[in-house]
């Protein structure tokens with residue numbers, strides 16, 4: 198009899214379920230024999246405007262260098278980020294997506310016998326990164342779908358080394374304000390690393406969300422994680438970054454792959470960061486699309502969770518799986534979130550006006566039938 202290589206995996210890994218991404222457009226097109234151009238994908242919180250033309254130009258200019266290794270220190274991008282956020286360059290760590298940053302933290306600071314605290318309904322990568330290194334994942338019950346920061350503080354014990362906070366959170370879109378973050382940071386034991394995941398912070402322009410970077414100077418145990426995948430429209434390239442104390446950055450650098458961000462990604466991220474018009478348009482498109490979807494849900498008599506991201510969780514008050522299937526059969530891809538403990542919800546990314554309209558139209562018909 199051959200060995201059971203699942204049973205041989207470390208116990209935390211045996212208990213993991215793989216991350217379930219949004220269904221790719223080409224996959225649904227193959228399954229339904231549809232023209233991919235007719236499919237609307239609002240499933241992965243991608244920027245519906247397409248990439249910044251400046252990012253595309255930067256990639257093209259870089260193509261002749263493909264035989265060379267990328268700059269493993271990401272000199273230009275790190276300096277640009279340091280300047281933009283008024284921090285020292287040795288406070289910046291680049292990642293292959295901010296997902297990489299979360300894994301670097303887990304690898305450097307978690308191990309069997311230690312734990313990480315995060316909220317129920319929070320981003321699926323927190324338990325994956327935690328259990329992958331044999332540490333315990335402590336999910337704390339949410340309050341009104343959002344982080345219960347008091348309960349999270351209470352869940353911290355002597356074995357806790359990391360707390361993951363998402364602001365706004367994915368998939369709920371919930372957020373917490375500056376005073377709540379300040380109170381939390383003032384009470385967290387100083388040896389606990391607080392990872393503040395701000396993957397959607399560029400969309401939060403109304404001032405209700407704190408700028409995590411402003412808390413760094415007074416909190417050496419804080420790490421702010423951000424990405425070029427969402428508002429900057431470069432999800433395919435995988436670029437994210439952490440801003441934290443130089444001490445923690447030095448530790449992350451020790452476990453990082455030497456060339457974790459590729460040269461096309463570095464070039465495109467630099468260009469995207471400089472393309473202020475693209476960011477302004479992305480924000481405007483998102484704000485308008487959010488209103489459009491909210492109005493559409495209201496007209497359909499549906500509830501939703503108010504969101505500060507580029508997505509919204511809508512509640513059908515019953516199992517949402519058949520609704521998702523019906524949408525798929527009409528070429529609309531959104532995200533079921535039963536795996537996040539929200540089986541009556543679907544998460545819908547904000548699309549272009551036309552995509553949102555098509556989605557609402559099909560949804561209306563699905564709900565009537």
Ligand SMILES: *Cc1c(COP(=O)(O)O)cnc(C)c1O
Nearest residue numbers: 294295296320367396424426437
């Ligand atoms: C999308 C997302 C990320 C990271 O995505 P990357 O593409 O790896 O940068 C991180 N955190 C949350 C909460 C997200 O939704």
